[in-house]
Amino acid sequence: MPTPFKEVLNSGKFVVTCEIAPPKGTNLEKVIHHIDLLKDKVDGLNATDNQGSSMRYPSLGLCLLIKERGGEPILQMTCRDRNRLALQSDLLFAYSRGINNVLCLTGDAITLGDHKQAKPVFDIDSLQLLRTIRTLESGKDLGGNDLDGAPKFCAGAIVTPEAQPIEPQMIKFRKKVRAGAEFFQTQAVYDIGNLRNFMQAARQYNTKIMAGIVLLTSAGMARFMNANVSGIFVPQALIDEMSKAEKGKALQKGIEIAGRMIKTIKDEKLCDGVHIMAINKEETVPDILAAAGL
Amino acid sequence: MISATEQKPLEEITQSLEKCKSVYLIGCGTCTTILHTGGKAEVLALKDKLEAAGKKIAGWMVIPTACDEITKYALESSEKEIQAADCLLVTSCAYGVQRVSQWADKPAIPAVNTLFIGKEDGDTYSEVCAQCGNCVLAWTGGICPITSCPKGLLEGPCGGTNKGKCEVDPTKDCAWTLIYKRLEQQGRLDLLEKEQPPRNYQAVVRPGRLITK
Numbered sequence: 001m002p003t004p005f006k007e008v009l010n011s012g013k014f015v016v017t018c019e020i021a022p023p024k025g026t027n028l029e030k031v032i033h034h035i036d037l038l039k040d041k042v043d044g045l046n047a048t049d050n051q052g053s054s055m056r057y058p059s060l061g062l063c064l065l066i067k068e069r070g071g072e073p074i075l076q077m078t079c080r081d082r083n084r085l086a087l088q089s090d091l092l093f094a095y096s097r098g099i100n101n102v103l104c105l106t107g108d109a110i111t112l113g114d115h116k117q118a119k120p121v122f123d124i125d126s127l128q129l130l131r132t133i134r135t136l137e138s139g140k141d142l143g144g145n146d147l148d149g150a151p152k153f154c155a156g157a158i159v160t161p162e163a164q165p166i167e168p169q170m171i172k173f174r175k176k177v178r179a180g181a182e183f184f185q186t187q188a189v190y191d192i193g194n195l196r197n198f199m200q201a202a203r204q205y206n207t208k209i210m211a212g213i214v215l216l217t218s219a220g221m222a223r224f225m226n227a228n229v230s231g232i233f234v235p236q237a238l239i240d241e242m243s244k245a246e247k248g249k250a251l252q253k254g255i256e257i258a259g260r261m262i263k264t265i266k267d268e269k270l271c272d273g274v275h276i277m278a279i280n281k282e283e284t285v286p287d288i289l290a291a292a293g294l
Numbered sequence: 295m296i297s298a299t300e301q302k303p304l305e306e307i308t309q310s311l312e313k314c315k316s317v318y319l320i321g322c323g324t325c326t327t328i329l330h331t332g333g334k335a336e337v338l339a340l341k342d343k344l345e346a347a348g349k350k351i352a353g354w355m356v357i358p359t360a361c362d363e364i365t366k367y368a369l370e371s372s373e374k375e376i377q378a379a380d381c382l383l384v385t386s387c388a389y390g391v392q393r394v395s396q397w398a399d400k401p402a403i404p405a406v407n408t409l410f411i412g413k414e415d416g417d418t419y420s421e422v423c424a425q426c427g428n429c430v431l432a433w434t435g436g437i438c439p440i441t442s443c444p445k446g447l448l449e450g451p452c453g454g455t456n457k458g459k460c461e462v463d464p465t466k467d468c469a470w471t472l473i474y475k476r477l478e479q480q481g482r483l484d485l486l487e488k489e490q491p492p493r494n495y496q497a498v499v500r501p502g503r504l505i506t507k
Contacts, residue, residue: 084492106452109444109462120445124492127449131489142492164457168474171486172450179489187453230456 002072005101006154008043009183009208014266015273016294017074017185017210018285019046020066022057031062032069034282039071041286044101046185046275049076053113060090063099074156075099078107083123084132084142091136095151103156103185104129127172130155130179156183159209160231161198162191170201177205185275187231188214190238192264199270210273211265215281215288216254219243255284259291266292297325297361297387298419299332299406307340308347310403311381317344318372318379319354320394320402322386327356329419331406332385340385340405352379360390366397376400427497433485435476440493442469448490 008015020034038045047062063073075094077087091102106126110118124132132142139150157176163169173184184202189195189211202209214232216222219242222234238257245253262274278284311317319337326332334356341351353375357368369376376382381401384391388408395402410421424441430448431438440446444462451470454461458471477483 106445106447109454111444111462122445122447123495125445125447125449125452127489128492158453160453163451163453163455165471165474167478168451168455168470168486171474171483175449175487175489230454230461 002039002070003043004154005044005072005074006182009154009272013043014294015044015183015208015210016042016276016289017044017046017273018042018276018278018282019048019076020062020282021048021051021280022059022062024054024056026057028057028065031057032065035066035069035071037283038285039066039069041289042276043273044072044074046074046076046103049078049105049107050081050113051076051108053080053108053110053115055113055115060094060099063094064097067098072101073099074101074103076103076105077129078105079122079124079126079129080107080110081121083121087124087129088132088136088141091133091153092147092151095153100152101154101156102133103158104133104181105158126157127175127179130157130176130181134180154182155180156185157181158187158212159184159202160187161189161202161211162187162194162233163231166198173202174205177207181207183208183210183272185210186212188212188225188277190232190234190261192261192270194233195265195270208272210275211261211271213258213261213274213276213288215258215276215278215284216242217281218250218254251281251284255287255291258288259293262288262292262294266294295411296328296414296419297389298409298412298421299326299329299387300409301331301336301385301406302404304343307383307403307405308344311344311349311383314349314380314401314403316350316352316379318352318376318382318400320360320382320384320386320390321354321356322360322384322390323356323358324360326386326390326406336385340383344383352376357386357390360384360386361393363393365390365393369394369397425498425502426493427502428494433482433488434473435480435482437469437473437476439469439473442467442472446493448493450486 023031045066047059049059050056059076063075066073104126110120133153133155136151139147159173160169219239222239225232226234242253265271276285321332321337337354355372357365381403382394383403383405384394385405391402391404412419412421422441426440455468458468460466460468
């Protein structure tokens with residue numbers, strides 16, 4: 001049995017989580033391989049929820065699979081595809097099956113994904129989803145009706161330390177803390193100085209913050225993210241470092257950079273932990289951890 | 295205020311008219327005239343195109359404001375020509391099309407898509423109110439997040455905001471950045487710290503209806 005994530009969070013240990021993407025289809029072979037490879041190396045495995053607004057196997061299904069195989073799942077829940085009824089019933093189901101950790105997200109816009117004509121739901125948002133969890137825990141649903149059996153979750157949220165402008169982001173961060181966010185997994189951070197600034201403002205709040213580490217796989221990927229992905233800023237020095245990597249060694253360089261950042265964050269006690277997103281390269285997470293000396 | 299419209303592709307229009315040999319054209323003298331999507335010039339252009347496609351045009355008119363009750367009288371005044379047609383092709387917004395449907399027994403076919411009811415700033419028309427029935431402008435600096443944020447968020451910006459622009463359309467400003475800046479200017483940023491309850495989507499039970507004595 002893995003240690004419950006909430007216990008790890010409160011243990012004072014440097015927390016490590018990573019995300020696993022569910023398959024596009026019913027073939028679970030690869031994702032099972034990822035779970036088995038990572039379940040004992042990290043403190044929690046996030047199951048993404050139709051990430052990037054692209055339809056996939058459900059995060060709830062992947063969490064059940066993580067649970068079955070002895071891992072500690074963190075259910076990512078976006079408000080894009082389900083209204084408040086569906087979100088609440090999925091939360092009840094999750095809890096009933098031992099899925100106790102939830103990351104509350106608003107969700108990417110429909111237009112970024114692979115079903116561009118779909119109806120965006122956004123009945124509630126990430127903050128209201130956090131509040132919904134706390135409401136269900138009190139034995140009531142959002143309609144004010146009594147529940148026959150209440151769930152209990154470890155609920156978290158996200159924050160973008162490099163959002164521009166940062167002030168509105170910080171207001172929402174504070175609101176999420178007040179709504180009961182026990183942990184934050186941040187958007188990718190590449191500039192330690194920016195992370196330091198963010199943590200200076202965030203440190204005073206009673207919550208755990210895990211810095212988001214997105215594995216760089218090429219200089220091109222870094223440039224693409226700078227141009228297209230909100231809230232991500234890869235400094236030129238890192239792009240140069242990636243482009244100087246020998247042919248065929250860019251991924252290795254990305255692993256080295258991710259490991260180095262994690263080590264700095266841990267050594268300087270900048271954050272309470274890290275959240276690794278090795279998009280489509282989940283199998284490299286053990287190498288990243290080794291590079292970080294973990 | 296203006297009802298913003300765009301013309302439907304001719305192919306779609308001709309498909310809708312497949313079973314109609316004879317067509318009566320109805321334009322609107324207000325919004326579709328201003329936007330050049332369905333005023334007199336566009337009605338006449340459609341007339342030429344449909345005739346070229348083999349349709350008989352039983353007649354045409356441009357109603358001053360097709361969404362108004364005046365439409366009833368306009369239809370009555372051209373009753374004879376309308377009766378000779380198999381259907382009515384309407385180049386007003388959907389409000390006008392439904393007025394025509396209300397008072398004519400011939401099928402009314404829209405020639406335009408209605409996009410939104412918006413405000414005008416020179417050549418730019420923009421949607422600023424979703425008629426949600428629960429106005430929040432008092433604490434959002436007069437900028438509606440329900441309309442101006444594609445996700446209709448009430449609690450602040452999402453992670454998709456990028457240097458003050460929106461992830462859905464980088465040519466548009468992030469509504470929450472605008473709201474933040476406005477409230478900062480007004481010294482009212484404390485308003486944003488307040489948590490909002492989930493929206494009441496039944497504030498207006500759709501379809502909206504208001505009966506006055």
